[in-house]
Amino acid sequence: MKAWRFYGFGDLRLDDVPVPACPPGHVLVEPLCVQPSVTEAQLAYGIPTLAYDRVKRRLENEAPVQLFGHEFCARIIEVNSTTGRFKPGDRVAARAKLPCGDCPLCHTERSNLCRRGPVIGFDLPGCFSEIAVLPEIALVKVDDRISDSEAACLQSLSDSIAAVETAQIQMADSVAIFGQGSMGLECLQVARLSGAGMIITVDVRDEACRVSRELGADHALNANECDTVATIRELTEGNGVDVVFECAGGSPKQGLAGHRTLMQAIDAVRSGGKIVGVSWFGGAVELPIDLLRERSLRYLFPDISTQGHLAHTVRLVASGWIRLQPTITHVLSGIDAVPRAFEITANKGKHGAINPAQVMMRG
Numbered sequence: 001m002k003a004w005r006f007y008g009f010g011d012l013r014l015d016d017v018p019v020p021a022c023p024p025g026h027v028l029v030e031p032l033c034v035q036p037s038v039t040e041a042q043l044a045y046g047i048p049t050l051a052y053d054r055v056k057r058r059l060e061n062e063a064p065v066q067l068f069g070h071e072f073c074a075r076i077i078e079v080n081s082t083t084g085r086f087k088p089g090d091r092v093a094a095r096a097k098l099p100c101g102d103c104p105l106c107h108t109e110r111s112n113l114c115r116r117g118p119v120i121g122f123d124l125p126g127c128f129s130e131i132a133v134l135p136e137i138a139l140v141k142v143d144d145r146i147s148d149s150e151a152a153c154l155q156s157l158s159d160s161i162a163a164v165e166t167a168q169i170q171m172a173d174s175v176a177i178f179g180q181g182s183m184g185l186e187c188l189q190v191a192r193l194s195g196a197g198m199i200i201t202v203d204v205r206d207e208a209c210r211v212s213r214e215l216g217a218d219h220a221l222n223a224n225e226c227d228t229v230a231t232i233r234e235l236t237e238g239n240g241v242d243v244v245f246e247c248a249g250g251s252p253k254q255g256l257a258g259h260r261t262l263m264q265a266i267d268a269v270r271s272g273g274k275i276v277g278v279s280w281f282g283g284a285v286e287l288p289i290d291l292l293r294e295r296s297l298r299y300l301f302p303d304i305s306t307q308g309h310l311a312h313t314v315r316l317v318a319s320g321w322i323r324l325q326p327t328i329t330h331v332l333s334g335i336d337a338v339p340r341a342f343e344i345t346a347n348k349g350k351h352g353a354i355n356p357a358q359v360m361m362r363g
């Protein structure tokens with residue numbers, strides 16, 4: 001079978017490799033639609049972000065190696081399990097981070113906090129191949145009402161659900177969301193379903209602002225056209241919002257906002273309010289800690305998304321409560337298109353992409 005393997009940062013080749021075995025507790029799948037996550041796309045080019053050191057080490061010690069591909073929709077072709085949860089022909093999506101099953105946290109029903117388990121695409125091969133082997137505990141069955149394209153977004157949506165849950169939104173809380181990429185647009189919709197009152201979103205792209213309004217933002221501000229912090233304060237009678245989701249930060253080379261939106265989040269939230277950090281910055285960030293202390297701000301980070309979150313994404317998308325289709329801007333065809341999807345996803349601003357670029361693997 002064919003599989004994309006990394007020989008180093010920026011060196012991706014389509015190789016012939018043996019079909020993987022299917023050990024107990026696993027399934028073999030045929031990937032239908034796969035998208036690189038933004039993190040994966042940056043790592044593919046050696047840009048420092050989450051898990052950079054781990055990927056660098058694997059490339060140095062194990063290359064060529066199958067990396068990435070945890071955001072996918074796939075069809076099961078073989079099952080080696082006695083649970084009866086899945087059968088050949090089922091379409092599935094996955095969560096990426098798995099519990100180890102054998103640490104004090106996992107033994108006491110807190111496996112959502114376990115950091116010892118493998119991550120699909122980083123420690124285990126993902127789905128940038130004609131056939132992939134996956135652990136059954138990672139998977140959820142995709143409802144027939146969800147397209148292959150939408151299903152490839154469910155992993156990201158499950159992380160957005162975990163992020164919004166972290167904020168513990170109270171009924172009618174005002175919310176600001178910096179960044180209207182795929183996770184920002186997901187947080188918008190999940191926050192609405194979680195009881196948010198006024199929702200103000202911020203981006204620098206007109207198209208992202210338009211999609212944000214379409215998906216329910218009360219005010220979608222273009223940061224190039226207004227003073228976002230002043231506008232958020234005006235809209236909240238000078239208070240600032242109850243909750244901010246910071247989904248815009250990251251390397252300006254990739255069209256992201258650097259640290260600027262985090263500083264704006266601190267100025268836009270009310271005293272005692274919460275900032276939920278969704279972005280990855282790829283390096284150290286200097287923060288005005290005394291100001292956070294003086295204003296009793298809570299700077300929170302999401303827990304790992306669980307199997308429960310992933311199952312909830314299927315309900316929300318199948319029922320139409322969450323809409324993913326308007327965020328999907330680039331769909332490529334055939335396994336040969338995978339490097340192009342990495343390039344578009346690593347430079348979404350330049351390409352006008354909102355969701356990562358998807359590849360329909362079977363053409």
Ligand SMILES: [Zn+2]
Pocket residue numbers: 099100101102103104105106111114115116117
């Ligand atoms: Zn564990």
